[in-house]
Amino acid sequence: MSDAKNMGFSPNEMMTIAASRALKSDDVCFVGIGAPSAACNVARLTHAPDITLIYESGTIGTAPDVLPLSIGDGELCETAVTTVAVPEMFRYWLQGGRISIGFLGAAQLDKFGNINTTVIGDYAHPKTRLPGGGGAPEIATSSKQVYITMAQSKRGMVEKIDFFTSFGHGDGGDHRQRLGIDTAGPTLLITDLAIWKPDPVTKEFTVVSLHPGVTRTQVQETCGWVVKFAEALDQTPAPTELELKTLRDLQARTKAAHQGTAKGKAA
Amino acid sequence: MVKFLPLTEAVAENLHDGDTVAFEGFTHLIPTAAAHEAIRQGFRDLTLIRMTPDLIYDQMIGMGMARKVVFSYVGNPGVGLLRRARDAIENGFPRAVEVEEHSHAGMANAYEAGAAGLPCAVFRGYRGAGLASVNPNIRSVTCPFTGEVLAAVPAIRPDVTFIHAQKADRKGNVLVEGIIGIQKEAVLAAKRAVVTVEEVVDNFDDLHPNLTVLPSWTIAAISIVPGGSHPSYTHGYYERDNAAYLEWDEIAADRDRFQAWIQKNVIESSADDFASRVEHLRKAA
Numbered sequence: 001m002s003d004a005k006n007m008g009f010s011p012n013e014m015m016t017i018a019a020s021r022a023l024k025s026d027d028v029c030f031v032g033i034g035a036p037s038a039a040c041n042v043a044r045l046t047h048a049p050d051i052t053l054i055y056e057s058g059t060i061g062t063a064p065d066v067l068p069l070s071i072g073d074g075e076l077c078e079t080a081v082t083t084v085a086v087p088e089m090f091r092y093w094l095q096g097g098r099i100s101i102g103f104l105g106a107a108q109l110d111k112f113g114n115i116n117t118t119v120i121g122d123y124a125h126p127k128t129r130l131p132g133g134g135g136a137p138e139i140a141t142s143s144k145q146v147y148i149t150m151a152q153s154k155r156g157m158v159e160k161i162d163f164f165t166s167f168g169h170g171d172g173g174d175h176r177q178r179l180g181i182d183t184a185g186p187t188l189l190i191t192d193l194a195i196w197k198p199d200p201v202t203k204e205f206t207v208v209s210l211h212p213g214v215t216r217t218q219v220q221e222t223c224g225w226v227v228k229f230a231e232a233l234d235q236t237p238a239p240t241e242l243e244l245k246t247l248r249d250l251q252a253r254t255k256a257a258h259q260g261t262a263k264g265k266a267a
Numbered sequence: 268m269v270k271f272l273p274l275t276e277a278v279a280e281n282l283h284d285g286d287t288v289a290f291e292g293f294t295h296l297i298p299t300a301a302a303h304e305a306i307r308q309g310f311r312d313l314t315l316i317r318m319t320p321d322l323i324y325d326q327m328i329g330m331g332m333a334r335k336v337v338f339s340y341v342g343n344p345g346v347g348l349l350r351r352a353r354d355a356i357e358n359g360f361p362r363a364v365e366v367e368e369h370s371h372a373g374m375a376n377a378y379e380a381g382a383a384g385l386p387c388a389v390f391r392g393y394r395g396a397g398l399a400s401v402n403p404n405i406r407s408v409t410c411p412f413t414g415e416v417l418a419a420v421p422a423i424r425p426d427v428t429f430i431h432a433q434k435a436d437r438k439g440n441v442l443v444e445g446i447i448g449i450q451k452e453a454v455l456a457a458k459r460a461v462v463t464v465e466e467v468v469d470n471f472d473d474l475h476p477n478l479t480v481l482p483s484w485t486i487a488a489i490s491i492v493p494g495g496s497h498p499s500y501t502h503g504y505y506e507r508d509n510a511a512y513l514e515w516d517e518i519a520a521d522r523d524r525f526q527a528w529i530q531k532n533v534i535e536s537s538a539d540d541f542a543s544r545v546e547h548l549r550k551a552a
Contacts, residue, residue, distance in 0.1 A: 033345050056371060057293050057446045069509040070344030072294020074500055077446050085479075086293055086318070086449045087379045090372040095391050118368075123401045129356045131342025131349075134319070137370040137396040167395025179395050180416065258509040 007212055009239050011192035012151065014211045016042060016247055017239045019103075019149045019190040025050040029101045030094065030139050035149045036103035037067055038247065039190075045246045054093065056135040058084045067254040090135070094142045102143030104136055106150045108161045111204050111225045112175075113148060113168025113186030115140065116161040123163060133165045140166035146186045152193050152222035159225045169203035193219050195236060199228070209234035269439035269483045274538040277461050277488035278304040285334075286426040287314040289457065290323055293448025294344060294507075297499035298431040299323055300492040300541050301463050303533045306330055316425055318374045318449060322498070322515050325349040326533070328364060329525055335365035337423075339374045346512050350519040360522070368402055373420050378449050380422035381456025392418040428457035431496040432481075433503060435464045436471050439483030445502025447479050459487040463495040463538075465504050494541035497548075505548040 009017075012035075019039035023029060025048040031040045044051050044063065052061050057072035061081030068076050077083045084093070093099065107130055108116035117136065121127030140146055146168070150156055168186045169175055176185050186205075189196035195209040206228045207219060212235060220227045239247075272280070282288060282305055290298050290305075302323035309332075315324050316337040321344075327333055329351030341352050355364045369377070376388035389408055399405040399418070408419045430450045432443045441462050443450055454460040462481070467489075471480065493504075498511035518528045 057295070057448065059446065068345070069512060070294045070507070072344070072446050072448075073507055073509070074295070074445070074502060077295070077502060083446055085447050085451065086371070087375040087452060090375050091379075091390070095372070118397070123397070126357060129341070129348070129353045131347075132338070132340050132368055133370050133396070133398065134340035134342075135371040137398065138372040138392050140396075141394045142391065164395060164397035170395060176395075181394050258513065 007238060009244055011211065013244065013247060014236065014239060015149060015151065015190055015192040017243045018195060018211065018236050019147065020046065020243070022147060022188055022190065023048050023051055023101065027100045028052040028054065028098060029103055030054050030056070030099045030135075030143055032104050032136070033068070033071055034105050036105055036147075038250065039149060040103060041067060041250060042243065042247050045250065046243060054099065056086070056089060058086055058089045060084065060093070065253065066257040067250060069258055090138065094135075094138055097142065097144070099139075099143040100145065102139035102146045104139060104146060104148050104166065106148060107156065109148065109150060109157055110159065110161050110168075112170060112172045113146070113189065113198065113203070113205060114161055114164055114170065115148065115166040115168060116163045118163040118165045120162055136166040140168065140185070141181050141183060143183060145184045145188075147188045147190070148186055149190045152191045152219070154222060154224045157223045157225065169198060172203040173201070193222065204228060206230050207233065209236045211236045212238045269486045270488050271439065271467075272488045272490055274300060274304050274463065274490040274492055277490045278308060281427050281459050281461050281487055282308075282310055284310050285312045286310070287316060289316040289423070289425040289428045289453050291317060291428060291430055291448065291450050291453040292496065292499060293318065293446060295446040295448060295499060296431045296443065296450065296501060297321060297323060297496050298429045298463055299497055299499060300495035300538045301429040301431070301461065302327060303536070304538060306332070306529065306533050316423060318371055319344065320349060320352060322512070325351040325515075325519055326529065328352050328355050329361070329519070330529065331361040333364050335367065337367040337369070339369045339371045343512055343516060346516050350516070351525060354522070367404060368398055369405070369420060370396070370398065373405065373418070374423070375449055375452070377420045377423040378452040378456050381424045382452045385422055387419050387421050389417050389419050423456055425453070425457040427459045427461065428453045429461050429463070430454060431463045431501065433464065433501060434466050434468050435462070435489050436468055439486060439489055440471060441481040441486060441489065442471060442474065443479045443481065451479055451481060454481055454485060460485060461488045461490070462486055463490050463492040465493050465495070465501055467491055490538070492538045492541055494543070494545035495538065497541055497544045500548070505545040506550065508548055
């Protein structure tokens with residue numbers, strides 16, 4: 001499992017960099033916190049300098065020097081083209097169809113790209129109460145496409161999610177269209193082991209590219225459903241020096257900034 | 268007319284047991300000092316409304332003050348879960364709380380409807396999402412022009428809304444800038460509004476005309492509390508204390524440690540203590 005480490009980068013770094021490569025300069029991206037935020041900012045700092053990053057706190061066209069801990073850190077506003085009120089963000093910009101990519105993470109994910117971040121177990125009597133959807137239920141249906149990123153695990157990638165926080169392709173096929181949703185939904189899943197795309201007909205996520213050193217067996221062992229692999233399976237190019245340096249510098253700046261405000265730790 | 272009052276009086280005059288109350292602030296400008304004053308005064312059976320309950324509702328729920336919570340994201344952004352809220356929802360400790368859960372879009376629209384004097388909000392939301400099946404306040408309407416089925420949620424109308432803002436002028440007009448979140452709508456949707464501010468200035472003559480200003484006659488009381496949004500932040504005054512948010516995860520994970528923290532930092536403290544909490548977060552001029 002540690003093959004990637006011997007190559008000088010971690011599986012998580014490969015995931016973030018692979019996700020960043022999927023973004024283009026003309027994308028308008030609604031950014032979730034965590035890995036999506038890291039990927040979007042690596043893209044902005046490398047091959048997609050003009051990408052428009054939007055956080056749900058209302059910052060449009062932001063360019064933070066460090067990754068925000070929350071979706072409303074001050075730096076997001078200070079570096080944004082403009083900052084709007086939250087109702088405007090959801091009404092005009094998201095619902096109005098101005099977002100090309102909604103970038104989401106997941107606690108639980110199924111093979112059709114449906115996401116649960118609400119509860120593990122029964123909703124009324126949860127085993128674990130998770131934070132919930134926030135902006136995600138509408139990001140998933142109003143963005144033109146949805147990208148998802150998560151580290152693979154059997155607990156996370158499950159046959160059946162406990163709660164539909166954000167609708168992906170439902171039961172697959174044309175389920176979105178049958179509900180009157182006219183956006184494309186999840187079109188890309190990037191994990192720490194592979195790149196997945198939905199089958200054009202069934203909409204089931206299929207592995208199209210394995211990250212360097214990763215085997216089919218590893219992908220299957222860390223996934224709760226029977227994995228489909230594309231016939232022509234690619235290998236994800238390893239991170240370049242520039243990509244790795246950009247990501248690591250960003251994370252080092254972020255760590256220093258978040259610890260730096262600790263009370264009593266300044267001395 | 269708006270009154271300038273010490274925070275103890277502003278809270279005592281405007282909040283009552285059993286009230287429906289919103290302490291709003293979207294990551295920025297969270298009215299922490301006002302929430303701590305409410306904890307000190309020991310209100311009960313509150314319905315707490317907020318898009319992102321955050322630390323202050325974790326604290327109020329942990330103190331058993333909430334009968335019900337209306338929210339769209341019950342997490343500590345970027346850090347994880349709200350552990351006191353979880354303990355109440357999962358284990359009924361220290362008391363069970365009723366939960367009404369929405370999405371951000373649902374709550375933002377509901378506040379807007381409240382501010383606009385409408386009975387409900389209509390928007391394109393919740394499609395395919397499980398929330399509509401567990402929250403009876405998420406329903407649908409059919410557009411009379413196109414036939415499209417849209418989501419509908421009831422307007423939010425708090426008895427009282429608390430917010431924090433940069434400054435007031437001497438007449439009691441209030442300026443909010445930076446990430447302005449949902450605060451304007453939360454104030455205009457409420458029967459009464461209480462605002463804590465960093466400072467009072469003579470007038471707003473030198474400000475840009477498009478800044479967000481809440482006129483004095485929309486507000487019941489203003490209290491001057493420098494640092495009053497810590498560990499959140501006030502744009503132009505001091506930075507977000509991200510380390511405190513990380514630290515909260517450990518404090519709230521343990522029932523006894525939580526109680527000890529509340530005793531020291533809330534019960535035995537006052538609104539005047541907030542200024543010193545943000546000293547190290549003020550940027551060098």
